[in-house]
Each structure stands twice: as structure tokens, then as C-alpha cells.
Amino acid sequence: MMGGNKTVVKSLEILKLFYEHDRLTLQEMVEISNIPKTSVYRQVKSLEEMGLLTRDIDGKYRLGLIFIKLGQLVADRLDIRQVALPFMHKLRDEMGEAVNLIVREGNEAIYIEKVDTKKPVRLYTRVGRRSPLYAGACSRILLAFMPPEEAEQYIAQTELKAIASGTITDKERLRQVIVESQKNGYSVSYSELEDHSAAVAAPIYNHKGEVVAGLSMAGLEAHYAPDKLPPLIKKIKQTAREISLQLGWRDE
Template identity: 60%
Template sequence: MEHKNKTVVKAMTLLNLFLARERLSLGDMIELTGMPKTSVYRMVCSLEEMGFLDRDENGMYALGLLFLQYGHLVSERLDIRKIALPIMEDLRDDVDEAVHLIVRQGNEAMYIEKIEGTQTVRLYTAIGRRSPLYAGACARSILTFLPEEERDAYIKKTELVPIASGT
């Protein structure tokens, strides 16, 4: 953390708690982060005032709608999404199935676009959802085409057991 601003890191630590939880109390945030009560209180007040957090009538906090605006902007500004969208639509029309666009982010895949098919049975996926590279057909397609050394290192690190074909 040589070049990171400690206040920003602490504020992001608070916001990252909401990746796993929909709502948190001030006490929850203090307990989960181990940060001093006064620091958490000041940061939460600032984040709420700026629209990053919303507080309900019970004093529970949730991510603010400002994140929806940021998320939409990020999605709209992704060049790969703009390029892929017409191709995805053509593919969906050809096969009448949902089409997903994912990108690799470290050892995970992130869904950045999807187009639903018209089939009644659907797989639930959400834009922004992350998945390990070994989980799901989309993510596995990235894993499959990694350079052999990189793929082998990933498999060894995640301790995946290869499934024998034909059994």
C-alpha cells in the first residue's frame, strides 16, 4: 500500500462489505472491519451525504442509487461491449438462446453483457457477476484458451481435479 491513500482504502473497505451483504448497520460495519467507531461513523456519514450509501428508517445502510448510475456508465463505455453487441444479437437470432459476453479479470470471469433468448428455461446471470474460471461454460471457455502453462498453474492453484471423459 505504498502509494494508496489510507482514507480512500478504508472507505472502499466499507463499500466492499456490500458486495456480500445487502444491508448493514453501523455496528455491523464496525465489527466486520475492525475500524474505530468514530472513523466508520464519519466515513459512513460522508458516503451517505454523497449518495454512495442510503440509510433506511431502521438505520440500516445499503448501496446508494449512485452506483447504478456509475455501473451504467461503465457498461455503456466499454468498447468491447459496443463491438460485440451486434454480433451477439445475430448469434442469438441464429440459435435462439441467450448469449453472454464475459471478460477475464485475474482468476475470475466477469459478465459484462447478456442478451436473452426466447426459450422458457433460462439461466440466471447478472451483469457484473463474477465467476471462478472453472465454474460455468462461459468462464471455462476462457480457461480453455489460456496458454498451457498459465492454465496448468491456475488448475494447480485451485486444486481442481480433472474429470475423466467417458465415465
Template identity: 60%
Template sequence: MQAHNKTVVKSMQILTLFLNYPKLTFNEMMELSHIPKTSLHRMVGSLEEMGFLTRDEEGYYSLGLLFLQFGQLVSERLDIRTIALPIMKELRDDVEEAVNLIVRDANEAMYIEKIDTLQPVRLYTSIGRRSPLYAGDSRIILAYLPEEEREAYIENTELKPIAMGTITDKSVLRQSLEDARQNGYTITSSELENHTKAISAPILNSQNQIVAGISIAGIDARYQENRLPELIQKVTNAARRISLKLGSQM
């Protein structure tokens, strides 16, 4: 374990050199890092293979495009939180339900912002909480992923029951995802916690790709059938407002 930790530390030492230098040769990296040639050669090769470093025709190394993707993702998520927060507060005050902002994190969803309800009975949802993409309000993200990604996720994921309403049949899940894309929202019942309901809608970026979901959630007694159309309209409108600020043409 310690050997692995040392490798990670030294790899980070190499990468941080590029905070001050846009391009470096192998010899320059060796001189600046003081890492032995053999070790440096092995680590640089691994970093290049993984996409963290790239080498041009003249032998100069620079940070790979993978860092650009990470940077865009971090920036996008930070921008979403900044843009979404006032709209989330308006939505909470309007419908008096908890409002969540959810993003994809690998094969899970993560709550990155929350405005709590003022109701005395509340759900347990906190910033940083994770949930599977197939269950609850997170499913809106899965619904809007590209078809190949969506299908690969379904094929490789065991649908485990979490609460009494969790979908555990893959054919039912596929139909639910199709309905979500057709309708532009999801309504889920008792999928992450019993006796709860959530309504979620997609947030899209300038390429009309899914980057997040916004949802309201609470105890199911507050989501009567005659109230659902109004709640759906307010959630989808909030999602649309955030998407437009991110450059979406939806």
C-alpha cells in the same frame, strides 16, 4: 420509395434536434425543423408510438427509453470487443485455432471480432458474417436466452440444412440447447461448413445475461477426442474471464 426515404430523412431530422436539446415542445420542434405542422404531427406521433420519443405531462418531448436500450447495446458490444480482444489473442496463441466473438443480432448471430488461426488450412469466417442462431457456434447464444425467447425462436424458425451436420429436428435442437446450458459450452460438428468443428462458451454481463459467445473453430481433424477436454477448458475459461470483466458473478 422516394416518399418513404423523405419520411425517414425528416424523422431523423426531428430526432437529431435532441442532440442539442434535452426537451422540446411540439412548436419548438416545428420552429427548429421547418417541417409543416401536419407532417410534423404525423411523424412525431409515429416516433412516440414506436418508443423513439416520449412526452411528459407538461407536453415536452424527449428521446424515449428505446434509445437508452440501443445505447447500452452499442456500448456493451464495443466494450466486449475491447475487453475480449487480448483474451482472444491469448486463446488463439494457446490452442492455435481461430477464435471468434459472436453476438446476437435480432434472429441471427453476427461475428464482431475474429483472431485467425496460424494453421495453413482455415475456415471462411469474417467480421460481419451472419449465421442462424440454431447452427454452429452461434447456438451457445440461443441456449442461454430466456426460456420464452428461446422457445418463441424455435417455434417460428425453419431449421434449414446448411452443412451435413446442421440440426434440422426441433426436438434434437431443444435437447442440444439443454445440454449446452447444463455443460456450459457447445461442441458442434459440420453445421455451418462440412468437416469442421467448433467449441463455444457463453459470455455473460453483470445481470448474468448472455451478451455474446466466444468460440474456437477449425477443421475437424484437429479436434480429436483426446484433445477436446483441454480445448473445452480453455474456451470456457476465456469466456469466464471476459464475463468477469463485464461484471458477471458467474
């Protein structure tokens, strides 16, 4: 049994070489892994027979197509809500603010999960609530990380209606805020969906490097004064990153 375990470990060590290398020769695998050549040869032949490695015409090896199928299965079966929820609870408990998870649906953002603050005064949000992509930090972070042409088309074709006193209704201003969000990796909003409310949001990435959701903390505007923002921004970006890693995103 122990011998079988050692074989599996060595096979995994070989496969892990391809995290950072697209194609490798046998000799390159030996040099990088420091595993004896005979052992590498046996492992590679077994992995090739199972379809886990494929040898090109020039003799170099790469990961087999089976990984595409397996990777897609894993991605398809990941429920972003289940993945995110423990991190959302932890963030709420550490920072004391409500935490929301939002995804895009057409030209709107929809709240798919929330963790309420334990404070007596709360904002009104609910799972299933919708908001336009231009309004509010969490919605706008999705707009900011859409393909540029698609985002510009949305802005050009959308009437920016005021929802609350701070809603951005000027298209040039919206474009500026989007550029800032792309540069900084987060978005902040004040009284955009509800007066006297504020939010800070960061994007969540999937295994393909695509933004698939937005994570936000939201609360009373007084809790998001400029001098109080740095720790909020740090934590929302950190938590969004942790969720992204669980979804298979590689931090490069």
C-alpha cells in the same frame, strides 16, 4: 497527502462490505471490518453526505443510487470487442485455433471480432458474417442462454434448413442439444456451417448476469475429435469466464 490516502482506503473498505451485504448497521460494519467505531462513524457520515451510502428508516445503510448511475455508465462504455480481444489473442496463441466473438442480432448471430489461426489451412470466417441461431456452436450458445420462452418461440417459428452436412434440422434434437449446453456451459458442433469444420463455444456474461456474446474456437474437424475436446472445452470456458469478469460479471 498520506492522511488523505488512508481516508480513501478506509472508505473503500466500508463500501466493499456491501459486496456481500445488502444492508448493514453501523455496529455490523464495525464488527465485520474491525475498524474502530469512531472511524467507521466518520467514514459512513462522509459517504452518506456524498450519496454513496443511504440510511433506511430502520437505521440500516445501503449503497446509494449513485452507484446505479455510475455502474450503468461503466457498462455502457465497455466495448466488448476491446475487452475480449487480448483474451482472444492469448487463446489463439495457446491453442492454435481460430477464435471468434459473436453477438445476437434479432434471429441471427453476427461475428463482431475474430483472431485467425496461424495454421496454413483456415476456415472462412469474417467480421460481419451472419448465421442462424440454431446452427454452429457459437450461434447456438446464444440460443441456449436466451430466456426459455423466447428460445422456444424461436425454435417453433423457425424452419431449420441444412447449411452443411451436420446442420441440426430436427427440432427435438435441437432442444436436446440446448439442454445439454445449458447444463454443461458449452456447445460443440461438427460440420454445421461448413463441411469438415468444428467448433466449441461458451457464453460470455455481463454485469447483470445476462449472456451478451458467445466465444468460440473453430478449426478443422480432425482437431476436435472426442479425445481432443477436454482441453479445448476447459480453455474456452476459462477464457469466456475471464472476459465475463472483465465485463463486471460476478462468479457466484
